[in-house]
Amino acid sequence: MSEDKHQHIVPYRLYVIVLVALLALTFASIGITSIELGEFTVAAALIFAVLKSILVLTYFMHLKYDKPYIKLMVAFVFAIFVVVIVITFLDYLYRV
């Protein structure tokens, strides 16, 4: 298989760095949600979750080293999800 030639070997060290970043973000999100931020608590927690999922998708799930069309497919699915959420809330927020 010609694929083998340009298969990218991710060094162990990079995975350790990503893990440390993920743990730091986890503890940061626990810290920030323990403060009373009212309405912003949900937003803060979600921002940290999104940052963490980007790290997991990019490095652990190898998207960084994948061909563009796979990245595009993943982005498309997340875009669909966001659109469905937005449409759902447009409905609920403007119900009389």
Add this chain to the structure above:
Amino acid sequence: MAEHQHAHVEHPDMYDPESSKIGMWLFIFTELLLFGGLFIVYSVYRYMNPDAFHLAAEELNTFIGAFNTVILLVSSMTIAMSTTALQKGHKKVAIALVVITFIIGIGFLVNKYFEWGIKFSHGIWPGSEQMLNEMSQGEILFFGLYFVMTGLHALHIIVGLIIMGFAIRGVANGKVNAKRPSLLDNCGLYWHLVDLIWIFLFPLFYLIH
């Protein structure tokens, strides 16, 4: 396995890492949309019952949730590393890393068992009398979603463990190797999906209150 009946037929090697990867991703998309639907249900009910969700979330133990988050993140790293080990030709290291991931997965389920056990001992389970009589509609919805979503997630952990079993066997008998790593790669992708879902479950159920 079907080869046994047609042992005399020459089978071309159908191994294709790129197709395997696309297939796995397509499956992951269906999983993302499955949980995505549940997340939308959660967010709508949260929007409609903000106070009840706030109150009910205080029942959950943040420590045990955080602990499970940490070990699941570590397990994601170990299974990612096992692919690196396999590519470098370190078969034993690769197996050891998948075994570590497997053990952490079991640990996650053990924690979940105790966590759900505490809820059960407080009389909280879907349809329990305590829930129906003493809780508001919003709290019932919160715990209903809690059990369904963490339960479905735990089911995915169990499936992940089974796939890991096949990956370990494949690496051990040499069918999964540096030139044919797809089974281990896909096993890793699935496990990262499980991690990804938990990354959202943890803040939504344990942190926001």
